[in-house]
């Protein structure tokens with residue numbers, strides 16, 4: 159068995175629901191652009207791609223056909239064994255079934271599980287009510303899809319303690335801290351330490367900061383032993399005022415920073431071992 163102690167998983171969050179092509183012309187939004195971005199990120203060192211889909215006009219979508227086309231195009235790269243993570247929050251206003259069904263049908267290795275509701279960027283409600291979280295938790299267990307538990311605020315971690323007791327979630331869990339989103343916890347080292355310290359024992363975790371918190375949270379996460387998430391969903395810039403020209407550019411930099419710290423980017427199969435994922439690429 160490979161020694162995984164020096165390996166860190168890089169997830170590439172390709173486009174999210176909020177950034178637009180007006181904000182960055184480099185944002186992938188069509189199934190072909192997303193699949194090309196996923197392939198390039200895998201070549202650059204990402205083990206996992208986190209996928210949202212968009213309608214032709216760029217608006218966020220949860221349409222099954224768009225997920226299917228995007229995943230098929232990623233898998234059409236026969237040399238690429240990247241792990242796929244589908245969001246359950248591409249659009250939070252539709253019925254629960256629309257958020258859950260594409261995941262159950264496509265059976266990716268991971269799917270996001272946003273463990274509570276919060277006021278999103280002072281604009282809207284990021285709605286993840288109890289009934290939805292219960293349905294999603296059980297549906298993911300049945301489909302053998304690992305929840306990527308996204309945490310924007312501390313109460314969301316405590317929700318998962320409850321769901322572990324009730325069986326909606328099963329240990330060991332994997333957590334993704336996303337800090338710096340208005341309405342959630344700011345990107346500070348103190349917040350990251352607090353969240354890490356309240357995780358159930360045996361959990362794996364990754365950290366990321368939105369926008370200006372991107373690099374500081376990456377450095378803190380590396381120092382604290384966590385895994386990484388980069389990508390245009392969270393951060394459009396390489397430097398102050400300089401747009402990242404691709405998701406792969408952000409992955410390449412994260413891999414270099416790992417190597418500066420005498421660490422290595424995990425391969426997809428190593429990520430499967432570290433996060434406890436069932437391999438679904440054959």
Ligand code: ZN
Pocket residue numbers: 171174175208210245270391
């Ligand atoms: Zn996302």
